[in-house]
Amino acid sequence: MPRLAAAWSRRPRLTRNGLYVLTLTVMASQVAYVTGNNIFWFLFSSGLAILLANAFLGWRGLRRLSIRRILPQTAFAREPFAGSYEVTNNGRLPAFFVIFEDTPVPPRAADGEQRPVFAFAASIPPRQTAIVPFSTRLTVRGWNRFTRVRVSSDFPFGFFRVAREIALADEILVYPRVGRVLQPLPVERAGDGAQVLTQLRPQPGEDDFAGLHEWRPGDNPKAIHWPSWGRMPGKLLAREYERSRVPRACLFLDTQSGSDRRFEQIVSFAAANLLDLHRSGVAAALWAGTGDLVSASVPEALLAELAEVKRSEEACVDLPAAVEEARGHGDLPVVIGDGTWRRNREAPWTEGVVVVDVSTADFRGRYQVRQGGA
Known part of the structure; x- marks a missing residue:
């Protein structure tokens, strides 16, 4: 656990009340x-003693603290x-009125200001x-x-604020913003047009064993x-089973967009529909602009793909082939x-394909974003 004593970075600073007391103390000395x-x-001597005691006690309370940050894996x-x-608190004296300030570093520029995280501890016993x-x-x-993490305290009189910083690295995977699906996807159109998509959830042992693959998020624990863990420490493998294939709802993201705001609407709409399909028991897969379709039995694996997808200025040249393969x-x-229907309305591969365009007027009737705080 990182020790705060190894990370002194700021000297005690006078607060506004401390500046008043210092001014009166200097005037009294004159x-x-x-x-x-x-x-x-x-x-004069009383004011000076109070100021020095405030600075020393604040420094003494923070000097022997060790900190560990606890975060969820996803949000x-x-x-x-x-x-x-x-x-x-590794010291022999308690620490009082400790303030913790933390500022996350986002993967890219935020739409609004990144608010720092604040926490407060009234006392930490020795x-x-x-x-x-x-x-x-x-x-x-x-x-x-x-x-x-920035840790500060102005105990006991509030005249000096002692602040220290400690390097403490952690990370959290933030899933896309999720809203409410107003118009569900027409899943009954899969296959021959009359078949309803269903999610088969066979447990290990119900199908034929096909081999091993490296464990991925979303695999059944x-x-x-x-046994392979004992032979190859540090490498986790999972059994792979052959199963009868069922139709899926395949969500394809056209990453070409001229606006970050609209692209975030694309990602948010895809995330909300993946969760909606999972709750309805429908098998789902995701194509995030490149590579192959990603399918998983739990939505978290697909949400992790959406969390890191990036906007592109160029057209998705692999999109038609991927759609045709899924339809086959x-x-x-x-x-x-964003503008997919306008750009490809005459293309043969769009025939019989559900195209959701966030730039059209009817998109508001399909999806509503929760009005959360910034």
Whole structure:
């Protein structure tokens, strides 16, 4: 656990009240020097002692603290989540009125200001560990990194604020912002037009064993091949089973967009529909602009793909071929983009494909974003 004593970075600073006391103390010293009045000498010495005691006690309270940040692995953009600091006081004196300030580093520029995280501990007893909770929200999807924690205290009189910073690296994967789907996708159009998409969830052992593959987020934990862990420490493998294929709702993201705001609408709409399909028991897959379709039994694996997808200025040349391949397998292709219908309305591959265009007027009737805080 990182020690705060190894990260002194700022000297004690006077607060506004401390500046008033310092001014009065200096004035008392001048009057005492000119007049020789013992009362002013007493006021000068008392004010100076209080200021020095404030600076020393604040420094002494923070000097022996050790901090560990506790974050969840994932969160949704603009949705509050809970975290905490595990603070250990290794000193022989308690620490009082400790303020923690944390500022995340987003993967790219945010739409609005990134608000710092604040937490407060009234007291931390000596030789004990305290859990200091906090609640915050992040606005930018992707890997948000926390690099430093600023710890400060103005105990006991509030005249000096002692602040220290410690390097403490953590990260959290922020899923896209999720709204409410007003018009569900027409999943009954998959396959031959009459078949309804359903999600088969066979457990390990119900199908034929096909081999092993490296464990990926979204794999069933019961499929982990533990004997291989003993032979190859650090490499986790999972069993792979052959199963009868079922039609899926395949969401294709047209990453070509001229606006960051509209592209975030594309990603948000895809995330909300993936969750909606999962709750409805429908098999789903995702194509995020390049590569192959990604399919998983849990939506978190697909949300992780959406968290890191990036906007492109160029056309997705692989989109038509990917859609045709999915349609050839009997899946339902759903293309989500910005101006996709306008650019490809005459293209043969769009025939029978559900195209959701965020730039059209009817998109508001399909999707509504939650009005959360920034």
